[in-house]
Amino acid sequence: MEALYVVAYKIRVLAQRADREVGSSGKLPEKLKGTSSFLMKVFGVLAQKGPKPVGTLYVICQLFKIYFKLGTVHLCRSFIRSIEAVRIFDFEEFPKRDKVTYMYYTGRLEVFNENFPTANHMLSYAFTHCNPHSEANIRMILKYLIPVKLSLGILPQDWLLEKYNLVEYRNVVLAPKSGDLRLLRAALDEHEGRFLRSGVYLAEENLNHS
Amino acid sequence: MERDRARGQRPPPSSSSPSSFSFRRSTPRDSRNFTPSWSSQDEARNRNRSNSDSRGRWSRNPLPQTTSSGGLNYGGASAVQVENAEGSCLDVPSLVGTCPSMCPAQEMAQRERLRDLAVFERLHGNPAKSSPDLAVKKFCRTLSTKDVRSSDLRPLSVLESTLDYLLNLMDSTEEPFEVVHDFIFDRTRSIRQDLSMQNIVDRKAISMFEKMVQFHVLSHHKLRIIKPSPYYDISSLHYLNMEQLVKTLTSLYNLYELNRNPDSVYNNEAEFRSLYVLFCLNPTKGESLALWFRQVPAHVIRSKEMMFARRILRYFRMGNYKRFLGTVAAEASHLQFCIIEPCINQVRALAVSCINNSCYKLHPYPLADLSNLLMMKELEVESLCNACSLDVTVDNGGNKILPTKQANFSHPKTGFDNYSFPYLKQSDKNR
Numbered sequence: 001m002e003a004l005y006v007v008a009y010k011i012r013v014l015a016q017r018a019d020r021e022v023g024s025s026g027k028l029p030e031k032l033k034g035t036s037s038f039l040m041k042v043f044g045v046l047a048q049k050g051p052k053p054v055g056t057l058y059v060i061c062q063l064f065k066i067y068f069k070l071g072t073v074h075l076c077r078s079f080i081r082s083i084e085a086v087r088i089f090d091f092e093e094f095p096k097r098d099k100v101t102y103m104y105y106t107g108r109l110e111v112f113n114e115n116f117p118t119a120n121h122m123l124s125y126a127f128t129h130c131n132p133h134s135e136a137n138i139r140m141i142l143k144y145l146i147p148v149k150l151s152l153g154i155l156p157q158d159w160l161l162e163k164y165n166l167v168e169y170r171n172v173v174l175a176p177k178s179g180d181l182r183l184l185r186a187a188l189d190e191h192e193g194r195f196l197r198s199g200v201y202l203a204e205e206n207l208n209h210s
Numbered sequence: 211m212e213r214d215r216a217r218g219q220r221p222p223p224s225s226s227s228p229s230s231f232s233f234r235r236s237t238p239r240d241s242r243n244f245t246p247s248w249s250s251q252d253e254a255r256n257r258n259r260s261n262s263d264s265r266g267r268w269s270r271n272p273l274p275q276t277t278s279s280g281g282l283n284y285g286g287a288s289a290v291q292v293e294n295a296e297g298s299c300l301d302v303p304s305l306v307g308t309c310p311s312m313c314p315a316q317e318m319a320q321r322e323r324l325r326d327l328a329v330f331e332r333l334h335g336n337p338a339k340s341s342p343d344l345a346v347k348k349f350c351r352t353l354s355t356k357d358v359r360s361s362d363l364r365p366l367s368v369l370e371s372t373l374d375y376l377l378n379l380m381d382s383t384e385e386p387f388e389v390v391h392d393f394i395f396d397r398t399r400s401i402r403q404d405l406s407m408q409n410i411v412d413r414k415a416i417s418m419f420e421k422m423v424q425f426h427v428l429s430h431h432k433l434r435i436i437k438p439s440p441y442y443d444i445s446s447l448h449y450l451n452m453e454q455l456v457k458t459l460t461s462l463y464n465l466y467e468l469n470r471n472p473d474s475v476y477n478n479e480a481e482f483r484s485l486y487v488l489f490c491l492n493p494t495k496g497e498s499l500a501l502w503f504r505q506v507p508a509h510v511i512r513s514k515e516m517m518f519a520r521r522i523l524r525y526f527r528m529g530n531y532k533r534f535l536g537t538v539a540a541e542a543s544h545l546q547f548c549i550i551e552p553c554i555n556q557v558r559a560l561a562v563s564c565i566n567n568s569c570y571k572l573h574p575y576p577l578a579d580l581s582n583l584l585m586m587k588e589l590e591v592e593s594l595c596n597a598c599s600l601d602v603t604v605d606n607g608g609n610k611i612l613p614t615k616q617a618n619f620s621h622p623k624t625g626f627d628n629y630s631f632p633y634l635k636q637s638d639k640n641r
Contacts, residue, residue: 073501112501196503196511 001055008042008062011035016069036066036075047082057083057098064105073109080106100126104141111144111200119148139164147200150176150207168194176207304409307363312372313345314362321345328393329385346372349400352407363404366414373401373418377425388442391429395451398422402458411468419462420478424545426455427485431548459486463505470507480513481543487519488549491526499523519546526553531561535585539631547631555594555629558584562598563619565612574611577602590629597622 015031022031039059046056060079067075083091083102091099107122123145130138146156146169155173160166171187174180188195188204195201309315318340321327325337331346333339352358364372376394402422405415433448459482466479483506490499503511510516518541525534534557538550561584569575581588592602592610599618605611 071501071505114500192511196506201500201503 004042004055005058008039008059011038012062012066015066032066032070036063036070039063039066043079057094057102061098061101061105064102068105068108073112076105076109080109096129097131100130100137103129104144107141107148108144111148116148116151119144120152123148135164139166142166144200146173147204150204172204172207305358305360305363305407307365307368307404307408308360309347309362309364310368311342311345312364312368312375313340313342313347314364315342317347317362318342318345321348329389330379330382330393346376346397347400347404349396349403352403358407363408364401365408366410369401369404369410370414370418373398373421376401377421380425380428386439387432387436388439388444388447391433391447391451392442394425395429395447395454398425399454402461411465413469416462416465416469416476419458419465420482423455423458423462423482423485426451426458427545427548430455431551434551456486456489459489467505475509480510480515481545483510484513484515484519485545485549487516487523488546491523491550491553515543515546518542522550526557529560529564531557531564532583535561535583539585551631554631558586558594558629559598559621562595562600562612563621566600566614566616566619569614571613571615574603574605574613576605577610577612580612585631586629594629 012032012035015035018031039062043056043059043063046054046059060083063079064076067073094102103122103126107119107126110116110119110122123141127138127141127145130141132138142156142160142164143166146161146166149156150173155177156169158170158173161169161173168187168191171183171190175184175187184204184207188201192201195204321331322338322340327337327340327345331340331344333341333344347362347364376397379390379394382390401418405418429451430448433444433451436444438444462482463486466476469476486502487499490502506516518537521537522534525531525537535554538547538554542550562580565575565580577588577591581591584591584594586594588610595602595612599620600612600616602610602612
């Protein structure tokens with residue numbers, strides 16, 4: 001199984017690099033899509049292997065990463081359904097790393113669909129179960145968790161923002177505290193590009209409501 | 211529904227090997243951009259509708275060969291690459307149309323025989339006779355591009371003149387609008403089909419798609435206000451039109467992406483992008499906007515039209531009716547207005563309910579003020595209030611007033627009548 005993990009990981013990374021090179025040399029970046037179909041096949045084989053689908057979550061996480069990179073995020077849905085079909089204690093048996101990654105991506109999907117309570121549940125799970133030493137990962141989770149929690153009315157502490165270097169959220173957090181609408185508007189405009197790209201912009205506009 | 215979109219023959223779906231065929235361009239593109247693709251996995255098929263529609267539009271027949279070679283540039287604009295299950299690339303040369311008239315001669319003869327001519331195609335009203343100046347190729351779902359002959363496809367120049375001819379019919383007043391709409395709807399769909407089968411994706415295709423989007427938007431507007439017809443189900447026409455509107459818009463966005471290069475800017479892109487945002491005002495119709503925004507280039511997002519659309523979206527979601535109505539009146543172009551229109555009455559009803567709830571009971575709200583606020587004529591305000599189960603009375607000076615704090619406000623269950631919006635700036639009306 002370890003070998004499989006390595007293969008899946010490497011093939012995704014290689015495909016990304018290949019696409020970047022191909023893209024810069026003027027041809028069309030196709031490798032990532034080929035990788036996704038390959039990994040889909042791998043998943044199919046693994047899923048049929050028996051009652052305990054070991055390793056499938058890892059493959060699924062790789063696929064999620066590819067889909068998010070390509071933008072074809074809706075294709076994740078079928079895999080999510082197949083994982084939901086697995087019973088709860090079976091899900092718990094997957095390695096923690098995979099569970100955290102899976103919850104992170106499903107949480108992001110829910111943010112895109114503006115489904116904040118569910119997103120909160122998933123991203124919080126990822127946050128609490130994530131290895132405290134992998135700061136980069138925690139930062140990624142927080143990038144999405146903070147707007148979600150903000151729209152539910154929970155504000156993060158300043159030290160959290162500082163620790164993980166999330167400067168762009170500072171004013172966004174400050175504004176609801178002091179009720180300053182102009183500050184919120186200015187903060188949103190300033191980091192507009194970043195927020196739009198990560199899909200949280202509309203979530204933060206809801207802060208205008210509250 | 212998948213059949214509608216398949217322009218080429220799909221390979222028999224095998225359970226373990228998804229084959230994808232996609233449509234590409236051979237010049238540098240940021241891999242981050244959305245690429246239309248088709249996965250034949252069952253679950254993935256009925257996904258995000260607008261995405262899969264645009265995929266279908268550009269999909270090609272994956273001829274089951276396994277040879278691969280380098281890209282084949284057709285006219286320098288595009289190359290079609292087909293991936294079969296083993297992942298090797300295969301290039302299929304695009305078809306070139308040679309049909310010189312708006313309708314292939316063979317089809318015209320066949321339809322004359324079958325008396326299948328639309329009103330506009332009949333020569334002197336004769337249902338069995340047409341002419342090359344009048345007949346336009348009908349939309350027909352093809353199952354396989356192998357069978358399509360180049361004599362059935364119209365080349366770009368003919369397609370352009372066909373489109374112009376069709377759009378001129380929009381102003382014709384001899385027939386009721388639904389007849390005109392139905393005809394143009396079908397024939398423009400066939401134009402799009404011809405464009406995709408020939409892989410025409412350059413600037414001219416962009417301008418044609420823009421005109422077709424305009425047609426759909428204007429129909430969206432007109433189909434809402436015409437009277438019911440005995441021959442056509444207007445609501446289903448309206449729904450189908452909306453569907454095609456989204457499909458055409460998505461294809462247009464793909465074209466913008468395909469043709470993106472640092473030197474050129476499309477003047478209308480911002481407005482057409484803003485149309486999608488406005489279309490998503492109504493929560494049931496739009497797809498996830500957050501995801502969509504990711505794929506819009508930065509200079510478009512900061513354009514005047516997009517900022518307008520985003521502001522309208524914000525006002526709508528926050529219930530800020532005054533700014534909503536004010537901004538629409540001041541800044542909406544005609545196309546944007548047509549898309550926003552269904553939401554306007556919703557906002558007005560919200561305004562009435564807010565006023566009803568929060569205004570002081572001893573000071574009933576004069577209808578004249580209300581009509582200024584809501585940007586409606588007084589009589590229409592009255593009818594709106596009545597539709598919301600609110601009573602309008604008359605005060606001592608003979609002016610109509612709305613007593614507030616009425617308990618029985620309710621949103622009209624059967625939808626709104628067609629109230630006007632007289633304050634719209636008229637400058638873009640004739641686009």
